[in-house]
Amino acid sequence: MKILHTGDWHIGKRLLRKDLYEDQVHVLDQIVDYIRNNSIDVVVIAGDLYDTTQPSKEAMQLVNETLRTINIELKKPIFIISGNHDSQSRLSYASDWFRAMDVYIHTTFDSAFTPISMGEVDFYLVPYFDVLESRYYFEDESIESHHDVYKKIVERIEENLDRTKKNIFVGHLFVRGGSESDSERTLFRGLNSEVSQSVFDSFDHTLLGHLHHPFAIDHPKISYSGSLVKYSFSEHQQPKGFRVLDLEQDKSTFIPFNLLRDLHVFEGTFEDVINGRVEELLNIETERDAFYQFVLEGLEGVPEPMSRIQNVYPNALELKRKSMNVSDVEHKTLGTLSSDHNVFEQFMENYLDDALQEEAKKVFNTYFKEGQNETD
Incomplete structure (x- = not known):
């Protein structure tokens, strides 16, 4: 199985008030062309499709057209989670209907614990959750950091984890040891937002969004896809692209974009x-x-x-x-x-x-x- 791993699209984002719509269209077309011309089995989008919780009509149209092409025309399943920039309610609208077309959009706690199975591979799609809502959901006042949040989530997943299969964790978070950019919104002010790498030891691969550098972390089983384009001047030396994870070869390959404007x-x-x-x-x-x-x-x-x-x-x-x-x-x-x-x-x-x-x-x-x- 080959998985195309992307995320942090931030459609609708501007760079110092400069419209980046054409730049985003340019690289999204490259993702579509790659899927069309290569053997890809599933597309994973690890959060932050939009830059705000109330995206413009133009931004929504671009996302919808891209997803429609990948899913309907190219007939590829799509797995999506909400990130800290996304509106959970907006993304989850008509998610039951989309599931019938193999578009899985996870935005809630309950959806995080049940895997999506594709043959011998189970995908756990875990949206972004903050500390306060996690305390409320788990009824646990001891949760004080994002590390606590995801440790609790993974412990719940591990109760029913089928270890005879390949298990893939998809999340939107700041894993400890990763490097940040100016354009990434702080996940939770005043509390530790870093999550230890060891939390994900039970998974064969962990596919993440949030950090915009595709090489934000050097780990054989944990990877970021990076953002679509350069969203701040702190990212000027970062490569931009997406990843392809080949489960047979147990290898993740970075595919760089040709940017419209560097x-x-x-x-x-x-x-x-x-x-x-x-x-x-x-x-x-x-x-x-x-x-x-x-x-x-x-x-x-x-x-x-x-x-x-x-x-x-x-x-x-x-x-x-x-x-x-x-x-x-x-x-x-x-x-x-x-x-x-x-x-x-x-x-x-x-x-x-x-x-x-x-x-x-x-x-x-x-x-x-x-x-x-x-x-x-």
Whole structure:
């Protein structure tokens, strides 16, 4: 059996207000093409299909069309769990009907303990659960962390685990030892969100979502698929793709995507950017349409640097000034997609290295509020 393992689609997500719809379509088409041209028996989506609990009509249409193609046209079973970004009620709508078409959507505790059997392989689809709802479900006040949550779930599964079969755990969580990205939402503030690897020792393979790096953990039986595209500048060096688990060979293979628009972080000088030397210095092919974050020196006295940079790199999304003071690694934000008020303060405090005087603040705030009232 060959399992295509994907997750963290985050359909509807934007990068600093930049629409990523076309980028997501581009890579989802690659998943569909791979399934069409290769021997895949089942598709696993390990949570976070959507980026919010109330996705747009466009986002829902893209997910539905992709699932329909995989299931109806290509006739592949699909196993889905809800992640911490998903709405459980939205995903579970008509799940009984979908099950008749071999689309299994698990969003509840009760569904987590009964496997989906495909021949000699049992799949346990375990949605994301937080600590508080787990305490309530298990009536156990001793549950204080995500480790406690999943330990309790696995103990319940192990009561009826058929060890003569291959057992696959599908989850959405932060396994201990994994590396995070800025775009991953904290699972539970104030409590330990990490789950020990040993919790999953009873399973032949554990297929996970949540961490966006496909190599977030180095373990022969536990793997992340990673996210569809790069969703924050902290992910600029991460590969993106999906995994194919071959149970006969007991091997998981990462299949990289060809991204529509890559994402890069460049540290250098303003002159490097204006003269178009960024790709040469990053040792990449010319990518004027890629997303960029620039951390630059040589901005003193340059009027509207972000506008000038965007004339060369239209998808420059963030500009930071590289400080020449105590440490060269100190960065100050100069240009982001922010409010007018924040842009003005950043300009005065960072660009001119001159804090706003109290009187100037009062004057600006007065006119800023008046301007807001006129447009409300």
